[in-house]
Amino acid sequence: MINKLLQYGLTIWAVLTLNFFLPRMIPGNPLAQLDTVEGLPVALSQEQRDQIIAYYGLDQPLHTQYFQYMRGLVNGDLGWSISYNAPVSDVLVGRLKWTLLVVGAATVLYVLLGILLGGISAWHHHRPVDRIILIGGSALGSLPSFFMGMLLVMLFAVRLRWLPLSGARSAQSLGATGGATVRDVVRHMILPVLALVLTSVGQVAYLTRNALLQVLGQGYITAARAKGLRERSLLMRHALPNALLPVVAFVAMRLGFIAMGAVMIETTFAYPGIGLAIVQASTSRDYAMLQGAFAVVTVSIIVANIVGDLLQYVIDPRLRRPIQ
């Protein structure tokens, strides 16, 4: 176990180092978006540009910048974002909270729903219910999430006017009481979460169904049935826990990617998540922002992997036995 943790530590360090060098390899620099010809005539003279470069410390030798970056990471200081003119951590936290809200809620929902549907599907193997769930799941899953989002907006926001068009909160909800704010946030969450759930639930259902079918075909299940165990008890206490192993691995991996946000959903709903920020950071060549964002994403994926490993270790006693 210690060995594994050391391995993860090394991976994190390697990724963070790569993280530092990669943005600098793309043509362009963080100042380019300050002086963009497409914007207003902010005609920066070469002298002014040099001064700005010096102010942001971009003219220092690469190894100095690297050590500053690493030292900052250890202290939790992710640097200053040139494009947002704010500390990188502020920008990321501001957006991460919305991402965790929507993508987190959606993940919880589609995992639970997926396991439930997968279970029903496997139990009614080859009967109409099974077919509907499978086909429905894969049909919905084949729609790109932004398209699903657009359909939902057209139906619920434009046509029926039950839910808001976009954003995380409405302009009208300012100065509102706590309860009203919560209601407002929830109303804005419904469609993005729904879009994510509908396009992802099929995968989990399929995975669960197949794992469950495999388990149900095993000898010990037949034996338990022969002993007279009730079907529900069989399913819940014997079959499902064993079938969940691959699902746990899958979910752990997905959990890590929550930190990357869902760019398509964020774009469709103008939802202030972290995905869009990462895309914008790469367009504007904002090194600090890119480094910070990818550091967060990398660490979260690795942590999720560690958690996944631990969970499997806990669930599956076979992993605990020393290898013979």
Place this chain on the structure above:
Amino acid sequence: MRAPLIALTALLLTTVLVACAPGSLQPDATIPPTVQPDAADQKVPTRYIASGDDWGFPSPFAFYQRGPGYIRMSYLFDTLVWKDEAGTIPWLAESWNVADDGMTWTFVLRQDVIWHDGQPLTAEDVAFSYVYLAAAFDSGMVKWGWPLDKVAFAQASDDGRSVQIGIIEPTAGLLTDLFGSLPIIPRHVWEDVEDPVKMLENQAVMGSGPFKLQEYSKEQGRYVFHANSDYFLGAPNVDELVFVRVQDASLALMSEEIDESSFTGKQIVAVDAFREDKRFEILEGPNYWTLKLYYNPERSPLDRRQVRQAIAFAVDRPEIVAKAQLGGAIVASTGLLSPGTIWHNPDLPTYDRDLAKSRSLLSDANALPLALELVTTATYEREAELIALQLADVGIEVTVKIGDRTTVDALLNDGDFDLLVTGHGGMANPDLDTPSPVWHNAAYQTAYEESLLAVTDEAKRQSLVWQMQEIIAEELPVLALWHPLMWDVYRPGVVKPFYTMEGVDGGIPLPANKLMFLR
């Protein structure tokens, strides 16, 4: 097996059809109108909601250097002079004059202006602002294009009634670029601040302007301003001003989630949908933006003027406007300044498509066979493809390459391209100092420098600016393609948007001048 499959397909199709079927959108009668003209007896705060985005924390050092960023900041801070539809008007300064040698400006200040924290705005604050910002400019902390390097000194008079600002050399256009643009900041907040860029506390947005910042959310692109009822021009006509990011401005307007939004260029399609709708008014405005085809005169055979002109004669600009911008633009003036600005020279060659002339120029210059690479961003891919097709008619082979904005800008600045399509805004005042980073022309440079010296002689400045446009149209460092049209769609009420003369500041074309909240 078949029945559930059919049922599911039917369900899916129904959903798609229901969502896509056309129909009218009824305004929701239960949502109260957000702008109430007769608010006299009512205690409900009047609110104006416009579509927007995140343009940075609106302190004078932190706003993103784009037009809307400046405008947000301008609601909180004031300048010495300002502009309305007709031109420059007094603002913090009641009157002003410039010495004959153009090197010293004197401003007589209003005495009734107070900061949001109640302290009076004095001549010392004005002098401090110029000195402090000039120093910050020298240290690379200012990213907006104020000509602060021209400021020699700023001095408050002994009686506190006026300020004198010295310039290092006579420079035309300062009334717009500097005195009408630089925010006046409170000395008691900023005098001990060493790094103004990193100052993001509430004090950084404490100004003298008609609004105070109530809330700013970076990730939601939302600004909430509350009216400053003690403003020297009177309390604003709305209590609350909100800018919020929306996914689709047209939909948001239709659903009455916002009161106003701007559209430009090929969004003409969205604007047309509002023409029949009685709930909205549409304001059409001039635009100072230009899309240009850059030549690289450092590469043969583009170094020859005949070849550049030949290409211009082969390009069909009306076709580009019709097909790429759906009619939402006008063919650009070849001198770069749009007909919407007072500096526009109307007597310039238009290079109407003439294939015979183009071919003859090319053969005279011995330029064929010719293969060129055209670089642009995805936004102008259509224009690029059309140009490639049009140039093929005279035997020039063009390969189109698409890159992201930062890459394209880098290629332009490094001179690493044959042809390049990109655009530039804010060309009023007029802002013609470098039509292209890879073009150097002595006659042009002379005319430009002379025009800067014509501080008070408007006629001389105009004739020089006309001359500069003639040189551009003749030498063709760039071929201007189109100027986009611009519209503002809004729900009529107490607030009436208008387009500022030559744009806010140095050419921001948005109808978001703070004056519209003070009428």
